[in-house]
Amino acid sequence: MIILGSSKRFYISGWILTAFILIGFNGFALLSLFSPPLVGRSQEARLASQKWHKLENRLALIQKEAFDNIDLKPIVARFSPDLDVVKKQPPGFQAGKSESEAESEVQLPILTGIMKISDAHGNHRLFALIEGKRLMENDRVRDFTVQKITNHGAVLSRNGKTWFVPAPEVYFSLDR
Numbered sequence: 001m002i003i004l005g006s007s008k009r010f011y012i013s014g015w016i017l018t019a020f021i022l023i024g025f026n027g028f029a030l031l032s033l034f035s036p037p038l039v040g041r042s043q044e045a046r047l048a049s050q051k052w053h054k055l056e057n058r059l060a061l062i063q064k065e066a067f068d069n070i071d072l073k074p075i076v077a078r079f080s081p082d083l084d085v086v087k088k089q090p091p092g093f094q095a096g097k098s099e100s101e102a103e104s105e106v107q108l109p110i111l112t113g114i115m116k117i118s119d120a121h122g123n124h125r126l127f128a129l130i131e132g133k134r135l136m137e138n139d140r141v142r143d144f145t146v147q148k149i150t151n152h153g154a155v156l157s158r159n160g161k162t163w164f165v166p167a168p169e170v171y172f173s174l175d176r
Contacts, residue, residue, distance in 0.1 A: 024028070037043040045119070051160055106163070108144070108156065108163055108165055109126060109130045109131050109141050109142055109144055109156065109165075109167060110130065110131055110168075111129070111130050111153065111154055111165045111167060111168065112129045112130070112131075112132075112166045112168065113128075113129040113155070113168060113170075114127070114128055114129070114149065114150075114151060114152075114154070115127040115128075115129060115134070116151070125151070126149040126150070128149045130146070130154070136149070137149055143158050143159075144156040144157065144158045145157050145158065147162060151167070152166060152167055153165050153166040153167045154167075157160065
């Protein structure tokens with residue numbers, strides 16, 4: 001019989017504790033050897049992902065080329081014959097006009113983007129981002145009234161005259 005609190009009992013307890021720790025460590029190492037962690041992706045999954053990204057990029061390029069070739073003037077003129085289409089030009093660029101004509105020309109507000117927001121019921125609402133403000137249809141900015149907002153731009157009116165301001169080209173979007 002071993003007396004409680006003796007050094008012999010202390011050494012035996014230490015060896016038993018060490019044995020349990022070694023068994024636990026070896027058991028864990030053996031489990032990780034037979035079932036490797038699922039942290040990395042397989043080679044097939046990586047190849048499939050790369051092909052999917054290439055396909056998405058190719059489709060985006062095809063859609064961009066198709067959209068760039070669309071002339072909106074006949075489409076817009078069909079719905080509103082007196083609508084002027086504003087072309088994207090650098091600020092201050094006036095093609096073939098004198099300074100007096102350029103000063104009398106209307107300075108349209110700058111459209112920085114179109115936001116499409118969906119609610120929980122699936123209803124979509126379009127907002128125009130004009131001069132740092134989020135505007136809906138019938139809102140006013142400067143002397144202009146927002147008549148209509150589409151995915152491709154906004155229709156502005158002032159004094160009975162209307163203008164179509166196209167949306168800027170999107171370089172990055174969370175929407176596909």
